[in-house]
Amino acid sequence: MSAIANAPAHDHHDDHGHHHKETFITKYIFSQDHKMIAKQYLITGLIMGIIGIAMSILFRIQLAWPEQSFWVFEALLGDRWAPDGVMSPSIYLALVTIHGTIMVFFVLTAGLSGTFSNLLIPLQIGARDMASGFLNMVSYWLFFLSSVIMLASLFVESGPAMAGWTIYPPLSALPEAISGSGTGMTLWLVSMAIFIASSLLGSLNYIVTVINLRTEGMSMTRLPLTIWAFFVTAIIGVVSFPVLLSAALLLIMDRSFGTSFFLSDIFIKGEVLSHQGGSPVLFEHLFWFLGHPEVYIVLLPALGITSEVIATNSRKPIFGYRAMVASILAIAFLSTIVWGHHMFISGMNPFLGSVFTFTTLLIAIPSAVKSFNYITTLWKGNLQMNPGMLFSIGLVSTFITGGLTGIILGDSTLDINVHDTYFVVAHFHLVMGISALYGLFAGVYHWFPKMFGRMMNKNLGYVHFWVTAVGAYGVFFPMHFIGIAGLPRRYYTNTNFPYFDDYADVNVIITVAAIITALVQLVFLYNFFNSIFFGKKAVQNPWKSNTLEWTTPVEHIHGNWPGKIPAVYRWAYDYSKTGEDGEYVIKGQDFVSQITPLQEGEEELNH
Amino acid sequence: MTVFLVIIVLALLAVTGWQISKIFQLSQRSDADTSQIANDKDNKSNGILMLAFVIFIYVITVYCFWEYGRFYLPEAASEHGGEYDTLMFISIGLIMFVQIITQGLLHYFAFKYKGKKTQKALFYADNDKLEFIWTIIPVITLAGLIIYGLFTWSDIMNINEEEDPMVIEIYAYQFDWRARYSGEDNTLGKANVRFIEGVNQLGVDESDSYGEDDKIVTELHLPVGKPVLFKFRSQDVLHSAYFPFFRAQMNVVPGMITQFGFTPTITTEEMRASEYMVDKVESVNDVRKERNEDLIAQGEPTLDSYEFDYFLLCNKICGQAHYNMQMKIIVESEEDFNAWLEEQPTFGSTIEDSNAPAETEEAPAEDGNETEEPQESEAVAVLDKE
Numbered sequence: 001m002s003a004i005a006n007a008p009a010h011d012h013h014d015d016h017g018h019h020h021k022e023t024f025i026t027k028y029i030f031s032q033d034h035k036m037i038a039k040q041y042l043i044t045g046l047i048m049g050i051i052g053i054a055m056s057i058l059f060r061i062q063l064a065w066p067e068q069s070f071w072v073f074e075a076l077l078g079d080r081w082a083p084d085g086v087m088s089p090s091i092y093l094a095l096v097t098i099h100g101t102i103m104v105f106f107v108l109t110a111g112l113s114g115t116f117s118n119l120l121i122p123l124q125i126g127a128r129d130m131a132s133g134f135l136n137m138v139s140y141w142l143f144f145l146s147s148v149i150m151l152a153s154l155f156v157e158s159g160p161a162m163a164g165w166t167i168y169p170p171l172s173a174l175p176e177a178i179s180g181s182g183t184g185m186t187l188w189l190v191s192m193a194i195f196i197a198s199s200l201l202g203s204l205n206y207i208v209t210v211i212n213l214r215t216e217g218m219s220m221t222r223l224p225l226t227i228w229a230f231f232v233t234a235i236i237g238v239v240s241f242p243v244l245l246s247a248a249l250l251l252i253m254d255r256s257f258g259t260s261f262f263l264s265d266i267f268i269k270g271e272v273l274s275h276q277g278g279s280p281v282l283f284e285h286l287f288w289f290l291g292h293p294e295v296y297i298v299l300l301p302a303l304g305i306t307s308e309v310i311a312t313n314s315r316k317p318i319f320g321y322r323a324m325v326a327s328i329l330a331i332a333f334l335s336t337i338v339w340g341h342h343m344f345i346s347g348m349n350p351f352l353g354s355v356f357t358f359t360t361l362l363i364a365i366p367s368a369v370k371s372f373n374y375i376t377t378l379w380k381g382n383l384q385m386n387p388g389m390l391f392s393i394g395l396v397s398t399f400i401t402g403g404l405t406g407i408i409l410g411d412s413t414l415d416i417n418v419h420d421t422y423f424v425v426a427h428f429h430l431v432m433g434i435s436a437l438y439g440l441f442a443g444v445y446h447w448f449p450k451m452f453g454r455m456m457n458k459n460l461g462y463v464h465f466w467v468t469a470v471g472a473y474g475v476f477f478p479m480h481f482i483g484i485a486g487l488p489r490r491y492y493t494n495t496n497f498p499y500f501d502d503y504a505d506v507n508v509i510i511t512v513a514a515i516i517t518a519l520v521q522l523v524f525l526y527n528f529f530n531s532i533f534f535g536k537k538a539v540q541n542p543w544k545s546n547t548l549e550w551t552t553p554v555e556h557i558h559g560n561w562p563g564k565i566p567a568v569y570r571w572a573y574d575y576s577k578t579g580e581d582g583e584y585v586i587k588g589q590d591f592v593s594q595i596t597p598l599q600e601g602e603e604e605l606n607h
Numbered sequence: 608m609t610v611f612l613v614i615i616v617l618a619l620l621a622v623t624g625w626q627i628s629k630i631f632q633l634s635q636r637s638d639a640d641t642s643q644i645a646n647d648k649d650n651k652s653n654g655i656l657m658l659a660f661v662i663f664i665y666v667i668t669v670y671c672f673w674e675y676g677r678f679y680l681p682e683a684a685s686e687h688g689g690e691y692d693t694l695m696f697i698s699i700g701l702i703m704f705v706q707i708i709t710q711g712l713l714h715y716f717a718f719k720y721k722g723k724k725t726q727k728a729l730f731y732a733d734n735d736k737l738e739f740i741w742t743i744i745p746v747i748t749l750a751g752l753i754i755y756g757l758f759t760w761s762d763i764m765n766i767n768e769e770e771d772p773m774v775i776e777i778y779a780y781q782f783d784w785r786a787r788y789s790g791e792d793n794t795l796g797k798a799n800v801r802f803i804e805g806v807n808q809l810g811v812d813e814s815d816s817y818g819e820d821d822k823i824v825t826e827l828h829l830p831v832g833k834p835v836l837f838k839f840r841s842q843d844v845l846h847s848a849y850f851p852f853f854r855a856q857m858n859v860v861p862g863m864i865t866q867f868g869f870t871p872t873i874t875t876e877e878m879r880a881s882e883y884m885v886d887k888v889e890s891v892n893d894v895r896k897e898r899n900e901d902l903i904a905q906g907e908p909t910l911d912s913y914e915f916d917y918f919l920l921c922n923k924i925c926g927q928a929h930y931n932m933q934m935k936i937i938v939e940s941e942e943d944f945n946a947w948l949e950e951q952p953t954f955g956s957t958i959e960d961s962n963a964p965a966e967t968e969e970a971p972a973e974d975g976n977e978t979e980e981p982q983e984s985e986a987v988a989v990l991d992k993e
Contacts, residue, residue, distance in 0.1 A: 170861055171844040320734075
């Protein structure tokens with residue numbers, strides 16, 4: 001019945017790769033196996049995540065108890081950046097900048113999309129590996145190199161980049177304007193240029209693999225939604241990352257070779273600079289042409305993972321598969337024409353503001369459709385509350401909460417008074433930060449058995465989820481209110497405005513919630529690393545899932561399937577499908593794997 | 608040393624956690640379910656927690672609106688601000704309505720359909736009618752919001768030149784603001800950073816006769832009820848001129864002149880006397896009093912009691928003292944305004960004065976931090992050295 005059964009045991013033509021002995025170096029370090037590369041991405045991403053979150057805790061402490069002395073500042077930042085244990089304004093800005101950069105690019109782009117695209121694309125479409133294992137390896141090592149350079153910039157004497165993660169020039173171009181715009185900024189730009197190269201190599205590989213290497217019977221409409229999400233994410237990445245690269249290159253030119261792409265009419269430290277005719281607004285356009293699609297590069301993989309995890313754990317097909325695919329495509333298309341909503345008050349023509357308001361609010365429609373479809377998928381399900389499922393439901397919750405405030409920010413009129421306030425911080429942390437992190441966690445809990453052949457502890461997973469869920473709302477919900485009250489972001493302290501004095505208590509609450517939430521991530525880390533070595537051995541298909549990756553053996557082998565690659569006969573969501581008689585299609589089993597041919601009398605749904 | 612201690616403590620904590628988990632494992636009965644896959648008990652407890660969680664979301668929402676809702680800015684002090692607030696309240700009302708319903712459904716379903724061994728899920732993959740409904744509803748609502756928003760937007764942004772607004776330049780530099788009034792001719796003299804020299808800190812072109820009667824000040828005064836058109840110019844990096852009380856904001860871009868216009872409608876005096884502001888100032892002063900008690904205990908200088916003034920602040924990261932780049936704004940009656948403006952020296956006279964006695968003092972533009980907040984200046988002075 002199954003495709004594996006009728007595969008000849010020694011199919012040498014198809015079954016290559018696991019004959020030759022692998023050395024430690026080819027297996028664990030310069031591996032070309034997509035599963036190992038996925039693990040490398042994940043662990044690098046987690047380490048960057050630890051650093052990024054730790055930074056946020058440092059500056060949250062400063063915001064709650066401004067200009068107080070803390071031993072932790074002295075220990076971590078040293079005398080130069082925290083004289084007498086009081087954080088200096090420069091390092092505050094540096095922490096904010098590097099936190100943003102690390103979380104957006106290194107954790108949520110590489111750590112999330114890199115990990116799961118690599119792990120799942122070949123496994124779920126039925127391929128032996130990526131189209132080019134070598135490019136895939138190069139992609140990871142470029143990512144690793146860019147991470148090292150980014151971290152190295154923390155130890156530069158004049159400090160790391162301090163101009164915000166958006167690095168708007170002239171601030172980012174002029175070391176005279178802020179010390180971090182010296183060597184720190186150079187390293188930031190070099191690191192990001194390498195990162196972009198890594199991301200492009202990865203994305204091209206994903207696209208080629210999905211288009212060419214699908215197994216027999218795996219039509220595009222039978223792809224699991226994870227693959228659709230990764231595929232479309234890769235396309236947006238290829239379209240938009242090069243634009244950031246060009247912005248970075250032009251900025252490097254302005255900084256080092258005296259060109260004037262972004263600089264004009266500047267008088268600083270008693271001197272007029274020779275730059276003439278450039279415009280910082282041009283940089284903003286180029287930056288956000290990537291910057292906005294980047295939000296979806298971060299979010300779509302998380303939504304894809306959620307679709308898969310929710311369907312599996314609800315024991316129900318995802319509701320509205322075609323609508324889900326259409327929403328992903330619509331979001332991807334719209335995401336490239338909405339960047340201007342970051343620039344309503346940048347000085348660009350107000351008419352452009354109107355256009356971007358229009359396109360921005362349009363993007364709410366596919367997002368709404370996705371949310372409703374998730375909710376309907378839960379309806380009348382048989383929900384298995386595994387930790388991955390909890391994080392997926394949590395994602396839908398934060399995606400709605402954060403997405404709704406986007407209606408305010410996307411409206412050019414309303415943006416006038418909440419632009420760059422804490423309202424924005426609350427909005428994007430919920431909708432892309434927390435949501436994407438939940439997607440990452442959902443993916444890790446769900447596919448851990450596939451990655452490491454062992455199970456993570458579910459009870460620790462429950463503790464992790466519930467404390468995080470409450471904590472995340474505790475951090476970001478109150479933030480909306482101080483934002484709408486006019487409190488600007490990126491302020492080292494608010495004490496210079498007595499008007500803001502009575503918001504101080506809110507900042508303390510936010511910081512306490514942030515510290516608790518950050519601490520509970522240690523439970524996750526412990527669970528993660530402990531389970532790699534001591535977790536309970538996993539069975540082949542622990543979640544009773546339909547997709548192809550669960551038909552591979554628990555032990556990893558190069559080439560994924562021993563013998564022939566299975567053919568696919570149905571879509572990925574035949575959960576709880578019943579025949580005419582009201583019985584499950586396969587008696588006593590509420591799922592039908594994609595490799596199971598249609599049963600007698602069964603109709604394939606024309607989804 | 609501290610680092611070492613921290614590492615030891617962390618290591619010990621890790622060991623403790625490991626040992627506890629071991630004890631936990633050992634204490635489990637051998638027939639216990641160790642598959643690490645959710646069973647009916649987990650489904651039940653987490654389902655109930657889902658219900659509790661949505662109640663938590665509702666509680667935190669109500670609490671925040673109750674406790675922090677009062678933080679919303681006072682009545683808008685500009686003509687277009689009323690429209691802005693209406694649109695804001697409509698949007699907030701709408702999204703809170705959707706939020707309450709969708710979060711309720713999401714978590715209620717998670718609770719209601721929590722898995723049981725005996726339960727069968729419904730195979731329900733598609734329903735075109737339903738999907739059409741929840742595509743079309745957002746389309747209609749958003750179309751309404753977009754149209755409403757766009758009308759307001761063009762009202763605000765398209766400045767009516769026929770009203771003959773008073774032209775004022777707002778000049779930004781690290782880390783302070785200046786205002787330049789265009790004088791009798793209501794036309795600003797040409798300016799460029801290349802003209803910056805000596806007392807001419809804003810780089811006004813001395814040969815341009817329109818600049819003669821311009822008046823450069825450190826505190827922004829506005830006549831109530833009169834349309835004002837602000838022209839923004841930056842000396843060094845990006846800044847953003849944020850007038851929260853007037854629902855106005857515009858980036859200040861080096862190499863480019865940006866603009867924003869509004870009509871102030873509430874004088875500083877009126878705003879101070881408003882019920883909102885009386886409460887607000889009282890609550891701020893309560894906080895400051897409490898803080899003063901601590902400061903006295905530590906033997907440090909105390910904070911002054913607070914009196915409300917409008918302010919303009921920088922809202923685009925611009926350097927290390929970004930957090931303290933502000934300018935006081937005073938809205939007053941036209942007579943008071945004219946009297947005040949009369950006293951200010953014109954640009955022409957300032958240049959003449961400085962040329963007469965050999966240049967005495969060249970104040971570099973950077974060190975100007977002359978706003979009246981008592982506690983800020985030391986901090987900035989320290990920072991500038993870095």
